[in-house]
Amino acid sequence: MSETLKVVVDRPDATVAVLRTDGYINNTGGEEIAKEAYALLGSGVNRLLLDLERTKIVNSIGISILIEILEKLLDQGGKLAFCRLTPTIEKTFQIMGLAQYARIFPAPEPALAWLRGESE
Amino acid sequence: MSETLKVVVDRPDATVAVLRTDGYINNTGGEEIAKEAYALLGSGVNRLLLDLERTKIVNSIGISILIEILEKLLDQGGKLAFCRLTPTIEKTFQIMGLAQYARIFPAPEPALAWLRGESE
Amino acid sequence: MSSVERREVHLTIPVAPEMEIAATAQVAALGEWMEMGRDKIDEVKMAVVEACINAFEHSATPDHKVELAFRVGAEEGGRGAYLEVDVADSGHGFDPTRLKTPEIAAALRSSRKRGWGIKIIESLMDDVRIESGGRGTRIVMRKYR
Amino acid sequence: MSSVERREVHLTIPVAPEMEIAATAQVAALGEWMEMGRDKIDEVKMAVVEACINAFEHSATPDHKVELAFRVGAEEGGRGAYLEVDVADSGHGFDPTRLKTPEIAAALRSSRKRGWGIKIIESLMDDVRIESGGRGTRIVMRKYR
Ligand SMILES: Nc1ncnc2c1ncn2[C@@H]1O[C@H](COP(=O)(O)OP(=O)(O)O)[C@@H](O)[C@H]1O
Ligand SMILES: Nc1ncnc2c1ncn2[C@@H]1O[C@H](COP(=O)(O)OP(=O)(O)O)[C@@H](O)[C@H]1O
Numbered sequence: 001m002s003e004t005l006k007v008v009v010d011r012p013d014a015t016v017a018v019l020r021t022d023g024y025i026n027n028t029g030g031e032e033i034a035k036e037a038y039a040l041l042g043s044g045v046n047r048l049l050l051d052l053e054r055t056k057i058v059n060s061i062g063i064s065i066l067i068e069i070l071e072k073l074l075d076q077g078g079k080l081a082f083c084r085l086t087p088t089i090e091k092t093f094q095i096m097g098l099a100q101y102a103r104i105f106p107a108p109e110p111a112l113a114w115l116r117g118e119s120e
Numbered sequence: 121m122s123e124t125l126k127v128v129v130d131r132p133d134a135t136v137a138v139l140r141t142d143g144y145i146n147n148t149g150g151e152e153i154a155k156e157a158y159a160l161l162g163s164g165v166n167r168l169l170l171d172l173e174r175t176k177i178v179n180s181i182g183i184s185i186l187i188e189i190l191e192k193l194l195d196q197g198g199k200l201a202f203c204r205l206t207p208t209i210e211k212t213f214q215i216m217g218l219a220q221y222a223r224i225f226p227a228p229e230p231a232l233a234w235l236r237g238e239s240e
Numbered sequence: 241m242s243s244v245e246r247r248e249v250h251l252t253i254p255v256a257p258e259m260e261i262a263a264t265a266q267v268a269a270l271g272e273w274m275e276m277g278r279d280k281i282d283e284v285k286m287a288v289v290e291a292c293i294n295a296f297e298h299s300a301t302p303d304h305k306v307e308l309a310f311r312v313g314a315e316e317g318g319r320g321a322y323l324e325v326d327v328a329d330s331g332h333g334f335d336p337t338r339l340k341t342p343e344i345a346a347a348l349r350s351s352r353k354r355g356w357g358i359k360i361i362e363s364l365m366d367d368v369r370i371e372s373g374g375r376g377t378r379i380v381m382r383k384y385r
Numbered sequence: 386m387s388s389v390e391r392r393e394v395h396l397t398i399p400v401a402p403e404m405e406i407a408a409t410a411q412v413a414a415l416g417e418w419m420e421m422g423r424d425k426i427d428e429v430k431m432a433v434v435e436a437c438i439n440a441f442e443h444s445a446t447p448d449h450k451v452e453l454a455f456r457v458g459a460e461e462g463g464r465g466a467y468l469e470v471d472v473a474d475s476g477h478g479f480d481p482t483r484l485k486t487p488e489i490a491a492a493l494r495s496s497r498k499r500g501w502g503i504k505i506i507e508s509l510m511d512d513v514r515i516e517s518g519g520r521g522t523r524i525v526m527r528k529y530r
Contacts, residue, residue, distance in 0.1 A: 026403070026438075056427075057409070059434050060505055061442075064498035071493045088427035088509070095508040096501055097489035146258070146293075176282075177264070179289050180360055181297075184353035191348045208282035208364070215363040216356055217344035249407045250397040258418065262394045262455075265414030269407050310407075 005029030005055075007036050016047040016115045018108065022054035029058075030065030037069045046078025047115040051108055053084035063096070070102055079103075081111040125149030125175075127156050136167040136235045138228065142174035149178075150185030157189045166198025167235040171228055173204035183216070190222055199223075201231040244274055244321035244385075247312040253292070255304045260292035263327075266310050271323055274312050276385045283364040284323055284383050290357040291327035291379045299331025299377060321385040322366070328378040336370040389419055389459045389466035389530070396453040398437070400446065405437035408472075411455050416468055419457050421530045428509040429468055429528050435502040436472035436524045444476025444522060466530040467511075473523040481515040 005023035012018065017040045023029060037048060050066070052058075070080050080102040085093065093099050105111035113119045125143035132138065137160045143149060157168060170186070190200050200222040205213065213219050225231035233239045251266055253259040264285040271281035288308075295306045309326040342355040362368050365381040372378070396411055398404040409430040416426035433453075440451045454471040487500040507513050510526040517523070 024403075024406075028402075057430065057434065059405075059431075059438055060499070060501040061438065063501065064492075067489070067492050067498045074493070086427060087424045088431050091428070091509070092431060092505055095505060096487075100489065101493065144258075144261075148257075177285065177289065179260075179286075179293055180354070180356040181293065183356065184347075187344070187347050187353045194348070206282060207279045208286050211283070211364070212286060212360055215360060216342070220344065221348065245401070247401060247404060248399060249404070250395075251411075252395040254392060254394070256390070256392060259392060259394070261418060262411060262414050265410040266396075266407060269410030273403060273406060 005032050007032050009036050009040070011045075012112065013116075015045070016049065016112060017045045018049045018051055018112075020051045020053070025052075025055055025058040025062035025066070027059075027061045027065070030062035034065050034069055038072070041072060041076065041078070046073055046076045048073065048078070049081045049083060049108060049111050049115060051083050052086075052089060055089070056086055058089055058092070063092070063098075067098065070098070074101065079115055081105060081115055083108050083111045125152050127152050129156050129160070131165075132232065133236075135165070136169065136232060137165050138169045138171055138232075140171045140174070145172075145175055145178040145182035145186070147179075147181045147185070150182035154185050154189055158192070161192060161196065161198070166193055166196045168193065168198070169201045169203060169228060169231045169235060171203050172206075172209065175209070176206055178209055178212070183212070183218075187218065190218070194221065199235055201225060201235055203228050203231045244312060244314045246314070247273075247310075249310045251308040251310065253306050253308070255296045255301065255306060259306075260289045260296075263288050263292050263306075263308055263325075266308070267323070267325065270310050270312055274321055274323060274385060276321075276323060276383070280383060280385070284325065284381075287361045287364045287381055287383075288325055288327065290361050291325075291381070294357050294379075295327060295329035295331065295377065298334065299329035301329040301331035301376065303330055305329075319366075319384045322382050323385070324380065324382040326378055326380050328376060330376040333372040333374055333377050336372055389457060391459070392418075392455075392457040394455045396455065398451050398453070400441050400449045400451060404451075405434045405441075408433045408437050408453055408470075411453070412468070412470065415455050415457055419466055419468060419530060421466075421468060421528070425528060425530070429470065429526075432506040432509045432526055432528075433470055433472065435506050436470075436526070439502050439524075440472060440474035440476065440522065443479065444474035446474040446476035446521065448475055450474075464511075464529045467527050468530070469525065469527040471523055471525050473521060475521040478517040478519055478522050481517055 008020045010018040073080050083105040128140045130138040193200050203225040253262050267285045267288055307328045311324040314321045347353050366384050367382040369380045398407050412430045452473045456469040459466045492498045510528050512527040514525045
């Protein structure tokens with residue numbers, strides 16, 4: 001139904017990918033994201049930005065799938081960034097400690113700079 | 121509570137007044153509008169535009185108060201116009217036949233022109 | 241999108257000012273979930289508001305509550321997916337066959353400006369059924385997507 | 386605005402995918418009505434989602450329903466106006482004292498990534514009480530405006 005998450009993948013250059021989500025990140029939403037993320041990882045792209053501007057709601061099942069993606073990225077020496085989280089989603093990621101392993105940015109540009117190693 | 125209607129009165133010139141509503145036009149909301157309308161009527165202004173851009177919901181008790189205002193305006197040779205109604209509010213006014221006695225416009229400018237007698 | 245999964249949600253609101261907004265919130269949530277268009281959702285909201293305020297104002301229900309059911313369903317091969325809403329009170333009821341059709345011209349000439357609720361409901365919804373008697377009133381209304 | 390009128394609304398949702406959105410719609414409607422800030426409303430929504438999906442996933446409730454109560458109230462002279470939500474199922478229950486605190490470092494190293502729901506609820510709400518036993522689970526959570 002209308003709660004189905006949409007994911008658009010954008011490749012600003014060969015090294016990074018942006019996944020823009022639109023909708024609810026629950027179990028099926030998380031799986032949609034994982035499908036795209038693993039396809040990118042399979043083709044050698046291990047620096048991902050999740051842009052959640054159009055996601056207003058997540059649940060912990062969806063987040064657990066994001067942790068799975070993070071684990072695989074870190075295993076392969078990659079990096080994961082998030083941007084444009086609602087205050088509540090950001091707070092939840094902080095509560096979980098996810099912010100220690102993935103970086104959270106207000107906007108896409110600084111997130112991409114960090115993923116490319118242009119900033120700390 | 122937050123459903124309380126706010127009304128802002130604007131006087132573009134001496135002959136007409138614009139009442140901009142923000143919120144739910146129910147019994148209390150209708151009474152707020154009536155209070156402002158009757159004050160204007162008392163001071164000789166009988167051409168009113170109700171701009172409902174920020175009203176997304178009305179009920180029939182609120183509308184019955186609008187009919188009361190319309191009656192008083194017509195009795196005194198005045199005119200009532202509405203603008204920026206949601207499709208559902210406009211449809212409801214059509215269903216009730218209110219559109220035969222008060223004119224409905226998409227935007228404030230043509231409504232003001234009609235109130236001033238500059239257009240049919 | 242053509243198919244729809246069935247869902248049924250129940251809501252009980254108190255007879256208290258503005259609690260009809262709890263009912264409209266449910267219409268919006270289920271309407272969006274079933275991908276009903278924005279204007280149709282708004283029409284269902286308006287109809288549900290009218291049914292709620294009727295129960296608040298006229299039913300004198302002794303339990304001070306209004307019970308709502310929201311049903312997402314589909315008619316096989318028929319008119320397709322719909323949102324159906326029941327609004328029920330346990331008040332004294334009324335005779336819907338005796339309702340006078342309201343007229344704007346008359347309303348403008350008399351002190352009685354009211355009496356539009358049922359007409360609005362019937363105009364905005366696709367199917368409306370009113371069951372009313374000594375044990376209360378139930379209005380069942382349906383809108384197709 | 387300082388005062389608040391009391392209100393209580395009840396909602397029953399089926400154990401079915403995405404029906405937690407019916408519960409979040411109620412949080413939004415009552416939260417806005419009581420003039421709770423947008424971010425706090427969002428936090429209550431997230432907590433309610435977690436409590437609902439726990440009941441969906443873990444309770445095995447035989448009636449396939451989750452019952453919610455939403456209460457707007459105020460503590461006199463205390464912490465002021467609040468929104469309180471109960472989420473209850475009739476399932477087999479669990480022992481909340483035996484929950485393991487989830488750790489992100491461990492989650493990243495093991496196949497178990499779950500176990501965050503209750504922690505999220507407790508972090509986002511001001512007061513949380515869990516009553517659970519053989520006849521089901523009720524989680525009562527409160528957020529002050
Ligand atoms: N739930 C109800 N319980 C008892 N009487 C009702 C109920 N709903 C409607 N009625 C009766 O039907 C009449 C018409 O209702 P309606 O068309 O909504 O207009 P209004 O509410 O403005 O009178 C009411 O005046 C009332 O007598
Ligand atoms: N309503 C419930 N009924 C039965 N067990 C529950 C319920 N809610 C939570 N639990 C138990 O508590 C555990 C922890 O829940 P939670 O912190 O939400 O994480 P998760 O749902 O990811 O396991 C669940 O795995 C389950 O065993």
